[in-house]
Amino acid sequence: MTASARTAVRPVRQTRAIGAAIEGWGRADGGATRRDDLPWRSTRDPWAVLVSETLAQQTQLSRVVPAYHRFLAEFPTASDCAAAPLGDILRAWRGMGYNRRARNLHLAAAAVVDRHDGQVPDDLDALLALPGIGPYTARAILAFAFDRDVGVVDTNAGRVLSRAVEGRSLRPAEAQALVDAMVPSGRGWSFGQALLDLGALVCMSRTPVCGACPVRRRCRWAVAGRPEPDPAKGSAGVSTVQARFDGSDRQGRGRLVAALRTGPVGPDEVAVTAGWPGDTDRARRVAEGLVAEGLAVRDPAGALRLP
DNA sequence: TAAACGTGGGG
DNA sequence: TCCCCACGTTT
Incomplete structure (x- = not known):
């Protein structure tokens, strides 16, 4: 490693301190800048978490809530889902779009029944092997259903990591290693929830509310005066613009x-x-x-x- | 690696 | 009406 590369990386101790600050904010904030009303926050049922996270892929959470309730009411377990025809899953999926997610969820349910005796596995590789479960969703299940010490990187977390922790755009493996190192021991669930909330509600894409951020004094981007280009652009996990939908x-x-x-x-x-x-x-x-x-x-x- | 993959709400 | 935006995975 060159001297310049070494100095460009924040020491592990500081990275851990930022993680602890984010997790603490999630517990102490009082809900003003958190999304405690989401129904899946109160469950640790791995199937319910798998369903909620699959529904949440590329979808605003306000639209996920009604689908989450009706989906779990109809398919309370992976076995129930696997046993139903795909048409029933697709009908329960109405209004959600990206229907391949529904097909993959159906296939994943079948794989859980076939390979894991009907229980959603708590193993990263086993989760990644399920259809429709990628790097984000696999770790979300580990953190939110099993409270494991793994970090989650979606578009919101991706912004926080690139802006606050390093102040530059990150590669996927780099972002994952960084966020994993930020998880306070035994706090996988609350750290992940806090990180996602922080990204979604405070460290927003266009107009971040730095005044409400628990790490503003440690944030490289904020301390530097939020220079352009925004380090979140093109960074790991951060959503990119889509092709025009109308006429597609x-x-x-x-x-x-x-x-x-x-x-x-x-x-x-x-x-x-x-x-x-x-x-x-x-x-x-x-x-x-x-x-x-x-x-x-x-x-x-x-x-x-x-x- | 780029491109495909939906929908609803808000300005 | 049109454009922008929003908690990824697969090939």
């Missing part, structure tokens, strides 16, 4: 799946249902994509329906 295949797919939740879509209805009455080829191609992904099936009459 995604929009047509969404329309088709929404219609399929109500009933079958005949071959002559696909184009109009997808929103492209003048482009049958495109509609057919997108419909085939849904079939190929297992999100729809074609019955003997050629109509599209949910699996």
Whole structure:
């Protein structure tokens, strides 16, 4: 390691101090800048945590709450989910978008039944092997269901880590090692919750509220006067801009799946249902994509329906 | 590694 | 109406 690289990294002792400050803020804040009202905060049921975190992927939490309740009411265990046809899962998924998440959740439930006797595993590699469970969700399950000392890096945590701890953009492995080192011993759950809340409600993307931040005096970016470019841009875990939705295949797919939740879509209805009455080829191609992904099936009459 | 993948709310 | 935004994973 070069001398410049060494001086660019904050000493482990200071990193741990920032972690302790964040965890302490989460416990002492009183809720003013926390999201204690979220229903999954009060559960440690690993299946419920897996469901809530999968629903939360790329989705605002306010929209996750009703889906979380109806999903767990219908599928209270992984076995219940695995035993149901995918169509039932997709109907419970209504309004959530990114329907591949629902398919992957169904597959994950089946894998939990087959490989883990119906119990969500508390092992990182086993979790990562489940469909739809990536680096964030696997560690969220470990921290929030099993209170393990692992750090979680989503878009909000990614901002905090890049701005406050190092003051520069981070690579994924670097961010993960950093956040793991910040977890106060035995405080995986409360540290993770506090970190996510801090990122979502204080260290916001466009207009961070540094005056309300528990680490403002230790934050490299804040202390430096928040210079541009924002170190969070392009840093590990931080969301990037998406392709335009209006007019996209995604929009047509969404329309088709929404219609399929109500009933079958005949071959002559696909184009109009997808929103492209003048482009049958495109509609057919997108419909085939849904079939190929297992999100729809074609019955003997050629109509599209949910699996 | 870039691109695909949905939806609803707010300004 | 249009644009921006929001607690990732897969190929």
